[in-house]
Amino acid sequence: MSAPDSRPIEIVRALAVSVVPVPPAEQANAQRDAVLARMRELQAHAVRTRTNRAGLWRRVVLWSVAAAIPLVVAGAWYGSRGTAPARAPAETPIAARVDTTGAGAQIVHAAAPVAIDGHAEVRSGDTLVTGPNGPASIALPSGARIVAAPSSTLTVHWSDEDRHHEVVSLSIGTVDVDVPKLGAAAFTVVTPDAQVVVHGTRFTVRVARQDPGTWKTDVSVTEGRVLVSHAGLDDAVLDPGGTWTSRPESPAVAQTSGSPAAPAPPASGVVASGADKRRVPVDTLAVENSLYEAAIAASRAGDDARAVALFDRLLAGYPDSPLANVARRERDKAARRLAQRKNDSGAGE
Amino acid sequence: MPASARSPRTGRVLRLERGGGDAAARSLSDEELVDRFEQGDACAVDALYDRLIGVVDGTLYRILGRREQDHADLVQSSFEQIVLTLTHRRYARACGLAAWAAAITSHVALKALRSRINERRVVERPQRRDSLLPEPVAADDVEREVSTRRAFEQLRAHLADMDPAKAVTVFLHDGLGHDLAEVAALTDVSVAAAQSRLVRGRQELRLRMSRPPQPPTRERRNP
16 A cells, blocks of 8 residues: 555555454453343343333223224114204204104205104204194203194294294194293294294194285184284283184284274284183283383384374273273374374475 | 464464354344344344354454454444344344444444544553554565554544544445445435535545644543
């Protein structure tokens, strides 16, 4: 090798291939024994660690499988319970649970009808349409139970003001309602031309179409007491055995028919007992108050024509009411203002 | 009975020792041997030692220049590192087992060389008797042999002073003859990084070896 400083790579190469003297045999054997013992120790430790780790993983997997089995079984059992319930989207809470018999029933959620058979859940705002042959039983969270006759259409929802106030809008058909004592809460059945408010009772509401745009609501009470409103006014309080039927005329006709000169007949429905057909205004004070308050409100709002019509309804329907004298005076004032206004407008023309 | 022969170059007696372990294990390929070792086969330990002791011992000797008192410890340390890399599955089998062992042993040897040089700056350690024995050299080649030994000593000192990654890369590539892909696999870096280390290591080594030798500045003191 020449000029080693100028050829470092060659020196490295020469170093790497330089001869290595063999160590003495005793020294090599002693070294071999020591190194092998240490290597075996490390190997055994590694195998032991790997075995323990594999055992740990095996236990973890076994425990996971054991924990998953009940969940899988429960899921399979839940999925195998007959027809899977038609579930509405979860954005709104469940308003009622429905059990139907017969085919053809469906729930309309967000304008999308979903056929149901058997058990189903209805959310607030959903519409239930029963099939032509099968009634539906509806259980509400308050405990109220409704049996909807075949070919009925109703919507279950809560009042905007009170989530405990359950409202069933019956478009057509018949419902038998069994409402437990609700306490402070209320239950209302709304029909196209009437509203039935109850606090613990059993009653039946039937809605039928008379002519296009004209409806007729029949209410019959089995237990308790219900308040029937018609055309925005509390018309009747029905006791057990009482029935109520709305007029075939539309509410709009009744409300606009009043005039100062010719008082319109009362737009309330016909109240009769179920047995002897007598009028049974058992407790009309609430209705009288409602009529009086509505008339006063119309008068203060400047709607003297409506005020006169409402006063006329009160006086014609309940001539012996303690509010009759006050109502007459207020009606006269409203009628004078109305006549004065007409005269002023006629002079102006 | 061990067979013996005489080295044609040095005239020193070379001896073939019978290794321990299973004969079947010694005939295994590298991958099969590693598999059996990982499975806990005790015979694989013996076969692994017999297969790698030459590489480990030779690399240590060449880099350190002699067998000193801690040589057996360094051999054991190198084998421990090899076994640990095998048990931790860090040996990716992208290169031969011998090359893998040489790379690991190079790290161990350079680290020992650095600490030895630093230690000798302050403490004068007695050398083993066998390390002081002159190797048999032909009489007509004494001058050349002395020059070579001096170059080797200078090279060892420079390798010990260099960045370990560069020193190992230069030794593996220029000394042991591994190509860049093998060096990259052995040092667990990309080929580009291995090439960069090689170029920089060569430059540094060339620069160091072109300088005139510095007089030793030892602070000697007896232990």
